[in-house]
Amino acid sequence: MDNNFLVVENISKSFGDNKVLENINLNISKSEFFGLLGSSGSGKTTLLRILGGFEKPDTGRVILDGTDITNLEPFDRPLNYMFQSYALFPHLNVFNNLAFGIKENFTQKEIEINVRDIAELLSIEHLLKRRIKQLSGGEQQRVALGRCLIKKPKLLLLDEPLAALDKKLRSKTQLELTTLQKKLKITFVFVTHDQEEAMSLSDRMAIMKNGLILECSSPEEIYENPKSLYTANFIGIANIIEIYKKGENFYSDDLGINFKLNKELKNIKTNILLRPEKIKIQSINNLKTSSFNSFSGEILEKSYLGSFTRYEIKIKNMIISVLDQNFYSNSNYNFPKGEKVICSWESESIKVLED
């Protein structure tokens, strides 16, 4: 696949003394749904605004479909930007909001056809005569999306597209957004601080921190094989354990147990990641602790989450999180607080963090 559809090259940006972006490089392919994930102050929104043309980068270039758009004004760029607040025009009704960007170049009839088509696509035909204030949050989001899509942009930028919706509506809209994107084959780049949202929407995503891109890969890859400690902690729940080489195996002082890894380590000392759902939890009566990749501990906290139960298990100096799928409907299969249990995992589940 041609992954040079959108090229971000050495972009840096400072506001006064504050360095917001430092030497950002990205390659995004055509029809890709790309997420920029980071906490506030990571520079993700500034990067999106540079793509939209609302900020000028200090250095670097933005190339879209072979054209350098770095110095183009927003109104000359073949892309559209969906604002977090939606920025719908309060003095216009839904029809005129949708038609806003195409009024110049189309006849009245063409405008009407285009608006009907886009309204049908987003199932908002019944709202066309409404004022913006008469719309719910979800309806406003659709109008904002429609106002951009009607222009058939090469690239759609979305700033926190779901942040203003309530939780239930959010997951429904997430699904609709991915379906829509796959159908229209428009390249989407969006910004979010919500890791779940980033993972469910993105084909690939970039993790940003302090103006840098730490990692850029598919959600699966970033979750399963994070490169940095920051990413491991930022995405999902993470048990981070410090280990060092001891004879054939590796040893953790905090847990007082041996680890067996199926790969060699560069450093003598390193951090490893063990995701909570990779740990099997069993009753102590069932089997004995093995000499490596398992431990026995005491359940300190327990929270029942419906499909899962989350346990906090204390062993020596550390508390390890474990997610156990509630496979049986009988609650007796849950372990009570204070119970001694055995936890074990496969060697492949141990991920070495490089930094």
Added chain:
Amino acid sequence: MKNKLFEKYFVLSPYFWLVLFFFIPLAIIFKISISVSEWGMPPYQDIFLFDNGFKINTTFENYVYIFSDYYYIGSFVNSLILALISTFFCLLIGFPLAFYIATSNIKLRNILLVLVVIPFWSSFLLRVYAWKIILQNNGILNVILLNLGITSEPLQLLYNQYAVIMGIVYTYLPLMILPLYGYLNKFDLNLIEASKDLGLNRIKTFFKVILPLSVPGIVAGSLLVFIPVVGEFIIPEMLGGSDRLYYGKILWEEFFVNRNWPGASALAFSGIIILVLPIVIFQILYSRWSQKNEI
């Protein structure tokens, strides 16, 4: 219960003010305007006579008099034109300024707002008098122009309608800027970016987004400038010449020079009706329109 009563009267107090200092004087003016004039003190007859039984002594002569003489109507038209031109220039200068203030950062914004209000700290009369000194034949402006060789003899800058317009725009500009600022301050700047993103350049964005959404501020500021300028007396008196007569001046002359109180009252009362009635109608229509459009 007692508190509620207090609250009720407290809320109503602006209306007491309005009745005491606007409606009662207006009623007195109306009463004088329908009285018969005579030489004496006061220079008009009572409207109720009791000497040979009760008799109502009113006349509409005064209204006929002022409406049949173009001298009076003409001065009112001059004042309306002056107010329109001044309001236009106040808007032309005030809108970009208010927009700039509203969109600048908090620190700069507060400094600029203080700068707008500062002229109010000195007397209005002194400020107009200062313009007189600047614009007079041997004033500082003419001295500069002469020394730079731009003109060979002093320009007649004072005592004409242009000096009046300048003085009014200078004096009334803050009244335009402040209400405009109040509206533009709440303006969502994302709307401007959204408009540009959808392909409209700066000029089109101004006319399609910024201007329509600023209508309430423009209306408030324009009314605040337009209404008092129609009756403005001091500025035309000090900076104006004999090239144009304005309503305020004619009113003053009718009262104090000609001592024609009933005629002057008729003029004042007609002026108020002609000015206020369309504005009231406009306000009713406008509030309906803005409710419909939810601005």
